[in-house]
Amino acid sequence: DAGVIQSPRHEVTEMGQEVTLRCKPISGHDYLFWYRQTMMRGLELLIYFNNNVPIDDSGMPEDRFSAKMPNASFSTLKIQPSEPRDSAVYFCASSLAGTAYEQYFGPGTRLTVT
């Protein structure tokens, strides 16, 4: 299996622009997680899906952030409009059966908003 795939790996954008991050989970995994990692806040969960349905989005910072999972093999995290404080590494992870089990992380997307 190819593992969790994220694109792009690096994104540099100007403040106010829309940013879309993409994730393809491991085939057969029912759970998909979006995390953000910064020096100040560490690694924090933004949202997770079970069978394509959002379960907990309490970690989404504000309305500028939105996430979708239109099918079992694809998810997006969108930031509109982007701000410099959104600069971080965004990870997607998938799991066979929730957080009681190992999560497989993608390589991350390093976002820089100038």
Added chain:
Amino acid sequence: AQKITQTQPGMFVQEKEAVTLDCTYDTSDPSYGLFWYKQPSSGEMIFLIYQGSYDQQNATEGRYSLNFQKARKSANLVISASQLGDSAMYFCAMREVSYNTDKLIFGTGTRLQVFP
């Protein structure tokens, strides 16, 4: 409130020696799970080991073992026979479950450097 504490920002160990990375947690739930992940300089998060609160024995996975002391609420990671490739950030995480969520809470991490 639940939380994970890793008090060692950085650790050094000589190749082939053993090293212990500390992790303490705080929860009032009787059922919980503890995880360790490794993050090398390339950035990806790699699962290492899991310990359930009801597990009778300490978890082991190859050179990794978890020193689980329930009364002390500690779940320290022990790496035996350190290798240069073990140099990385290490994160302890705890599963937090409530009526409307089921997620991992991560500690701030410990940077391990293995020297020859």
